[in-house]
Amino acid sequence: MKLHIAVLPGDGIGPEVVEQALNVTKAVCEKFGHSLEYQTAPVGACAIEETGLPYPDSTHKLCMRSDAVLFGAIGSPQYDNNPNATIRPEQGLLAMRKKLGLFANIRPITTFPGLIHKSPLRSDIIDGADFMCIRELTGGLYFGRPQGRSEDGNIAYDTCIYSREEIVRIVQLAYEYAMKRRKKVTMVDKANILATSRLWREITQEIASEYPEVETEFLFVDNAAMRMIQCPKSFDVVVTENMFGDILTDEGSVITGSLGMLPSASIGLHTSVFEPIHGSYPQAAGKNIANPLATILSAAMMFEYAFGLKEEALSIQTAVSESMNAGIVTEDIAGTSTKSYHTDDVGEWIVQ
Ligand code: GGG
Incomplete structure (x- = not known):
């Protein structure tokens, strides 16, 4: 199967967790014999910086012509702490939901x-x-x-x-x-x-x-x-x-166990969007400590919901479950009693 996806990393930890989910997506495509084409576009605060708009038309057009959207997170303290800001990153999220007609957000809450x-x-x-x-x-x-x-x-x-x-x-x-x-x-x-x-x-x-x-x-x-x-x-x-x-x-x-565990699928009238439920967690951005599992599990939902590829989705969910049994977890799950791993360690373990 040919998978054509739009990748919108967004702000804060978004790029770090999306990178891991994309690596997992590539590995699954390779293992199951699918070809993957993807294009990246800005949304949120980074899009405001680049184009002046939180959900530029070019990003929307890419989403519309893709089979699925893999999205990270948006938000920035620069705007949160400024109640007078007229343009905000979150407007990008709302515009994306409205323009893509994403009326249902499916959030599995599974331990x-x-x-x-x-x-x-x-x-x-x-x-x-x-x-x-x-x-x-x-x-x-x-x-x-x-x-x-x-x-x-x-x-x-x-x-x-x-x-x-x-x-x-x-x-x-x-x-x-x-x-x-x-x-x-x-x-x-x-x-x-x-x-x-x-x-x-x-x-x-x-x-x-x-x-x-x-x-x-x-x-x-x-x-x-x-x-x-x-x-x-x-x-x-x-x-x-x-x-x-x-x-x-x-x-x-x-x-x-953690906000970093929950994936979601937003479905509706046009292309579906797959994203972690968490936001941009700016305090952790760039530190390689954020939990990538919510985004990796969102990629699993993408395989199942956007492409009907259930075995591929299950292979990701199984690897995630095994990573926990093996104790390969970021600090939000590890707490203080066990060793914690970095974002990319967890992603690479899932890929392997
Ligand atoms: N990955 C989702 C995200 O970036 N959430 C930030 C946010 O502001 N969420 C509010 C909402 O989901 O309504």
Whole structure:
């Protein structure tokens, strides 16, 4: 098979972790007899520096003509610490999601066997996790208008808007995934407070009736945050709106061992994007210490979701699992009790 991908390393640790994921992608293509063509383009703060825009048209055109996008991370303290900046790296991420129509962000929250440990007192907690969070990605507070400040600057506002169409397509996707898994959907909202959440709940009830084999559960987001720590095993497919999904999956990553472990696939109307859920981690940039596994696992998702190459994806997931059993891990996983390895050591081990 001929794989034609766009590579967008982005900012901070993005280039370091993407380099390792690309090396793994090349190794898998070589092992399985695929040809790989890739082109690199800027996004985020580095794109602002290069072109003045966080998601230049040339980057978008490359994404549109590629079969998949492998993306690192964006963000820079230079902008985070300047509330008056009118152009921000994150606008590149939002523009990419909107222009590529990436309405669903699929985030598997899976603990690798080598990282599962049990509480000596309670068998129901700290027992690993295996669920999938489906986060809506092109609506809600992130995109709702009006957004802004009053003239005197003392009032700021964001708008949360969802249409029936936006909710239906993602909730249906969640039920389709549940049918292939353990047949349970948990819809997370704040329907006791928010009008948008009540629309989500109403539509989910309608769609649930079309999937009688699937168990449907509704949780308020505060309760879901607690349950995710208390009994992560109770979840199968979690579907939720944009902001709740962003927050809950960072929380979920802690159960799996580190934010550096979680991959994602953003799918929608055009080319799909594969990226770690973490951001640019500027404190670690250039130090060769960041965990590359989230990006390497995103490459595995790319093989499966963009190209239907499940064996290739599994070969990466197996190597990642074995790297943990062998203790070849970066400092976020190693902690202080075991030796930690560099970003490129982990990447090279996975390639081997
Ligand atoms: N790799 C994802 C990334 O760079 N995330 C930075 C960020 O600002 N994320 C916010 C979001 O995912 O909505």
